[in-house]
Amino acid sequence: MNEVTIAIAGGGSTYTPGIVGALIENVDRLKMKELRLYDCDFERQEKMGHLIRAILKQKYPHPIEVIVTDDPEKAFTGVDFVFSQIRVGGLKMREKDEKIPLKYGCVGQETCGPGGFAYGLRSIRGFLPLVEQIIRFAPEAWILNYSNPESIIAEAVRRAYPTAKIINVCDMTISIEETICANFGYQHEDFIPEYYGLNHFGWYRSIYSKREKRDILPDILDKMGAGLEVADFNAGDASWAATYKMLGRIVTDFPGYLPNTYLEYYLYPDLVVAEADPTHTxxxxxxxxxxxxxxxxxxxxxxxxxxxxxxINFGSHGQYIVDIATSLLNDENRRFMLITPNRGAIPNVRQDAVVEVPSYVSAKGIEPVCLDAIPDFHKGLIEAQCAAEKLLVDAYFEGSYLKALQAYTLNQSVPSANVAKKMLDDFIEVNREYWPELT
Structure with missing residues (x-):
């Protein structure tokens, strides 16, 4: 087996141990010779470096060098994979993303709604230079991106670096599927799901059971009147408990499909805001x-x-991204839910959308599955959200205040242009260090 060098961009993140744990568990499929942690916050990353070295010393069966650096040339030269999980502005800016909208009676959430758009502009400004550095120092490396908001980042990269070797990855669908299995006794390896939408904005149309040779989604929906109880990996987390409970309301009001949990922020923003604490998010x-x-x-x-x-017990956060890396490396041609340019995958959604659909991953890259046309209700919601996200990316590249205001106004969790403008102006004030100038 060929040994690989992996860099983790955003190496100071508290999710890094989960990725390293998955790498340890899969050493027979993906053997590392070197691990590099890269982060612009070197103090935070240095602390993480102590933990990662300890984990590897205790658990990894082969000698391995761990490099901790804030120098992109040292981090990326000659690497095979870059796992990206950057958070521009850190949790302090996430707190502002959540609390500013709540001040105006709007959803305060890190990837959805007006806060997600604030995060999106910061992320573009931090992520595009990262892609440029990786292409310069490791042109053959695959970038596996966990950084949020995924749809907005993917749209920006599509425009700026259309030939970049990047796969945008979100593990939310896996979390939903594993939670279903934990609730109802299914085995995840038995599932062949059909899902479509944008990142954090989609629906399951079927979940085919290989064992039963039929679609079992109707059975799952019948069992979900009270929602889902959180699985062990979210045990004790009140926020996730409330979110999975809300799924019961959504599938009752809109039967026949299983939504992504994040759709509560767009379908029931009033209920979400009513339950939120604007002082503690x-x-x-x-x-x-x-x-x-x-x-x-x-x-x-x-x-x-x-x-x-x-x-050491960091859950399964990293398993999905490691599975994708091994499918690339070993030409396994496995099926994943990935974020990719549409190009007909959802035939009745605009072709230049960046969608989340089932895709096969082999040594040559990703091949999305072409699906049937989707219902008008889902199409309408997707098209509006997609247009809002594209306007936001326009605002970044053009430095346009008008495009940013249009994006905020069109966001489906925002009730009016008046509220959109107030929030946008507040976000401009607190993001002067991170956003492009909008005029």
Missing amino acids: RANEVMEGRETKVYALAEQAKANQDSAGLE
């Missing part, structure tokens, strides 16, 4: 929870370099 929960826990482990690893007794 999901960003605060993450800072107080996962962020504190993981960096406490990093301090433990720094103090105890032999790593003995280090408690």
Whole structure:
């Protein structure tokens, strides 16, 4: 087996241990000779470096070098894969993304609604230079991108670097499917799902069971009147518990399809806002929870370099991205839900949309599955959201305040142009360090 060099862009993220855990679990399919952590926040990344070295020393069966750097040339030269999970502005800016909309009675969420658009403009400005650096120092490397908001990033990369070797990945569909399995006793490897939409904005039309040789989605929907209970990997998380409970309401009101959990923000924004605490949002929960826990482990690893007794349990976040890398590397031609230019995959949605659909991954890259036409209700929602996202990307490249205002006004969680303008102006003020100038 050929050994590979992997770089993790955004190496200081608290999700990095999950990716490394998946790499350890799959060493028979993807053997590393070197791991590089790259982050512009070197202090944060240095702490993570102690934890990652301890994990690998304790768990990885082969000697491996770990390089921690904020130098893109050192990080990317000669790598085979770059796993990207950058968060421009960090959790402090996520907190603003969530709290500013709530001030105006709108959904406060990191990837959806007006906060997601604020995050999107920051992400484009941070992600495009990253792509340029990877192409310069590792032109043959595959970029596997977890960075959000995925649809907006994918649209910007499509325009700026149309030939980039990039696969945009979201594990939300896997999380939904595994939660269904945990609730109702199915086996995930038995599923062949058909899903379509934009990232965080789509629906399952069928889930074919290889064992039963039929579509079992109607059975699943029949069982979902009360929603889903969170699986072990979200145990104790009140936010996710409420989200999975809400699925029961959506499939009751709009039967026949299983939506992505994030559609609650667009279909029921009033209910979401009514339940939100404008002084304590999901960003605060993450800072107080996962962020504190993981960096406490990093301090433990720094103090105890032999790593003995280090408690390591980071869930399955990294498994999906590692599975895609192994399918590329070993020509496995496995099926995943990926974010890709439409080009007819959803025939009655605009061809230049960036959609999330089933796709096969082999040594040559990704091949999306061509689906049948979708219902008008879903098409209408998708087209409006897609147009709003494209206007936002226009605003970035053109430096256009008007295009940004149009994007915010068209966003389906925003009630009026008046509210859109107030939020946009607030976001401009707090994002001066991160956004392009809009005139």
